[in-house]
Amino acid sequence: MSEGLTKSAARNIFFGGTIFFLVILVALTVHSYGYIEKNSTDVAGITPGVEQGKAVWERHSCINCHTILGEGAYYAPELGNVWARYGGFEDADTARDGIKDWIRSQPTEVEGRRQMPHFEINEQELDALVDFFKWVNTIKTQNWPPNVAG
Amino acid sequence: MKYETQKLAYPYFLAAMGLFVAQVLGGLLAGTVYIFPNLLAEAVPFNVIRMIHTNALIVWLLFGFFGAAYYLVPEETETEIHSPLIAKLQFWLFLFGAAAAVLGYLFGIHEGREFLEQPLWIKVAIVVVALMFLFNISMTLLKGRKTAVSLILVMGLWGLALFFLFAFYNPSNLALDKMFWWYVVHLWVEGVWELIMAAILAFLLIKMTGIDREIVEKWLYVIVSMTLFTGLLGMGHHYFWIGTPGYWQWIGSIFSTLEVLPFFAIVVFAFMVVRKGGRDHPNQAAMLWTLGCAVLAFFGAGVWGFMHTLAPINYLTHGTQVTAAHGHLAFFGAYVMVNLAIITYAMPHLRGMQPYNQVLNMWSFWIMSSGMVFMTLTLTAAGILQTHLQRVMGISFMEVADEIGFFFILRGLSGVVVVIGVLLFVYATLSTDKAQVRVGGMKPQAAE
Numbered sequence: 336m337s338e339g340l341t342k343s344a345a346r347n348i349f350f351g352g353t354i355f356f357l358v359i360l361v362a363l364t365v366h367s368y369g370y371i372e373k374n375s376t377d378v379a380g381i382t383p384g385v386e387q388g389k390a391v392w393e394r395h396s397c398i399n400c401h402t403i404l405g406e407g408a409y410y411a412p413e414l415g416n417v418w419a420r421y422g423g424f425e426d427a428d429t430a431r432d433g434i435k436d437w438i439r440s441q442p443t444e445v446e447g448r449r450q451m452p453h454f455e456i457n458e459q460e461l462d463a464l465v466d467f468f469k470w471v472n473t474i475k476t477q478n479w480p481p482n483v484a485g
Numbered sequence: 486m487k488y489e490t491q492k493l494a495y496p497y498f499l500a501a502m503g504l505f506v507a508q509v510l511g512g513l514l515a516g517t518v519y520i521f522p523n524l525l526a527e528a529v530p531f532n533v534i535r536m537i538h539t540n541a542l543i544v545w546l547l548f549g550f551f552g553a554a555y556y557l558v559p560e561e562t563e564t565e566i567h568s569p570l571i572a573k574l575q576f577w578l579f580l581f582g583a584a585a586a587v588l589g590y591l592f593g594i595h596e597g598r599e600f601l602e603q604p605l606w607i608k609v610a611i612v613v614v615a616l617m618f619l620f621n622i623s624m625t626l627l628k629g630r631k632t633a634v635s636l637i638l639v640m641g642l643w644g645l646a647l648f649f650l651f652a653f654y655n656p657s658n659l660a661l662d663k664m665f666w667w668y669v670v671h672l673w674v675e676g677v678w679e680l681i682m683a684a685i686l687a688f689l690l691i692k693m694t695g696i697d698r699e700i701v702e703k704w705l706y707v708i709v710s711m712t713l714f715t716g717l718l719g720m721g722h723h724y725f726w727i728g729t730p731g732y733w734q735w736i737g738s739i740f741s742t743l744e745v746l747p748f749f750a751i752v753v754f755a756f757m758v759v760r761k762g763g764r765d766h767p768n769q770a771a772m773l774w775t776l777g778c779a780v781l782a783f784f785g786a787g788v789w790g791f792m793h794t795l796a797p798i799n800y801l802t803h804g805t806q807v808t809a810a811h812g813h814l815a816f817f818g819a820y821v822m823v824n825l826a827i828i829t830y831a832m833p834h835l836r837g838m839q840p841y842n843q844v845l846n847m848w849s850f851w852i853m854s855s856g857m858v859f860m861t862l863t864l865t866a867a868g869i870l871q872t873h874l875q876r877v878m879g880i881s882f883m884e885v886a887d888e889i890g891f892f893f894i895l896r897g898l899s900g901v902v903v904v905i906g907v908l909l910f911v912y913a914t915l916s917t918d919k920a921q922v923r924v925g926g927m928k929p930q931a932a933e
Binding site for chain 2: 340341342345346348349352353356357359360363364366367368370371372374375376378381385386389392393394395396397398399400402403404405406407408409410411412413442444446447448449450452453470471474475476477479480481482483484485
């Protein structure tokens with residue numbers, strides 16, 4: 336395929352092309368940054384609670400069992416839409432209590448069922464975590480996931 | 486072995502193999518928990534096991550890359566490594582950081598973003614280690630002959646360090662967090678790591694087939710061009726559903742489909758070179774791993790990646806076991822096998838022996854590879870079922886998990902096979918066979 340191509344020509348194509356595509360990637364990333372801040376996420380809604388909730392999420396490494404927006408481990412349910420699954424958009428108080436009770440009641444210790452550990456999370460942190468889930472569920476994700484099962 | 490400082494690779498390869506064993510044992514344990522979910526549920530929960538499994542993988546692959554660089558850069562540049570002392574310090578610092586990270590995970594000390602769980606001070610240590618390494622290798626390259634192989638390798642390693650810096654940026658907006666998280670993860674495994682892999686394979690093919698370097702290096706540039714021209718914008722296939730604009734569905738689908746091309750080119754080129762080269766290199770095991778790497782990287786990264794990369798398909802499969810299937814065979818085919826290839830090639834030289842236990846090593850190749858292929862098939866079956874039940878029919882995650890449990894039993898069994906293969910590889914690489922003749926430590930060898 337490359338009979339007429341010399342090594343130095345191939346090298347120049349490599350460096351030139353790489354810079355070209357890198358520039359496009361950076362430009363699109365900059366545009367996407369603006370899109371996320373203006374269109375797809377509720378920046379004003381990132382309250383201290385949401386921020387703290389994200390920190391709680393990270394401290395307990397939830398991502399290594401669950402997925403969030405489809406990324407993470409595949410051992411436990413998707414949580415990007417857990418707010419919707421608990422009916423949070425219709426009845427926020429019931430959803431909040433439901434999620435908090437669920438976390439508090441772990442582990443189920445049901446034989447043969449995947450176990451979520453017991454985490455030391457206080458009341459205020461639990462609320463923050465729910466704030467975070469609620470906020471994440473408002474991200475405009477091109478309508479992913481396909482249904483409430485996540 | 487022509488250069489004294491190539492010996493610096495030896496401890497790196499040892500550490501790589503040690504962590505490789507830890508990684509697959511962690512994997513085996515995680516796979517067992519899938520079958521018996523109550524096992525260790527409180528003592529060592531699944532998320533901790535998985536952190537160890539993935540982090541040990543990343544770290545041992547890095548140990549392998551560092552070792553590969555210390556082994557091949559002197560030969561390529563025809564120059565001794567700039568500072569053996571830095572190489573040794575770098576080794577111990579990295580080993581200490583890796584051990585501290587894993588121990589910390591067991592005690593719940595970690596950050597919380599996937600693959601970037603290392604505590605901040607260990608992330609800083611990783612950067613320090615990378616800078617020491619890059620300084621050392623770059624100084625060597627500047628002094629010596631600049632071949633395409635060494636240039637691409639060093640470029641890949643610089644990229645690796647550079648893109649890791651995004652690990653320090655963790656905005657509170659999850660969509661932004663994810664967008665830049667991929668700057669580490671995607672640009673590593675679908676970008677600069679492929680440069681490292683291609684350079685190592687090129688080195689192995691030059692050494693083992695005796696083919697004209699000019700031809701290999703021209704192809705190397707063509708292949709890494711294809712890699713980055715498709716892979717940089719192939720980033721788009723991670724930007725489908727995380728709050729990023731809709732145009733990524735077009736860009737990601739098209740460019741990530743084209744990411745298959747460089748892997749296909751590597752297969753075609755590797756077999757062509759071996760056929761034309763005609764030299765019967767005594768280290769047949771290294772040749773087997775080299776060609777095996779080309780083939781399974783094509784299937785794991787290429788075919789299994791393509792399978793779920795088109796946006797309308799990914800809409801359904803995103804975040805299911807289909808991703809796990811692809812992830813396992815892609816990492817094994819591309820990065821595990823390239824490391825095992827260079828280790829298999831270099832170890833006899835480093836240990837001052839004739840190419841050692843070939844038969845056992847080749848058995849480990851077939852056992853490990855068939856275990857991984859079978860594992861991938863079981864996860865693929867689980868993933869397709871999960872996609873249908875959960876994404877099409879809307880059945881809840883936990884109910885679906887019960888439905889597809891049979892495949893996780895099969896996956897667990899394939900994991901046992903893989904572990905046997907890995908242990909056999911380590912034994913074959915480090916053992917001393919009766920038939921082997923010890924050929925004085927550091928003497929330059931005629932047969933190369």
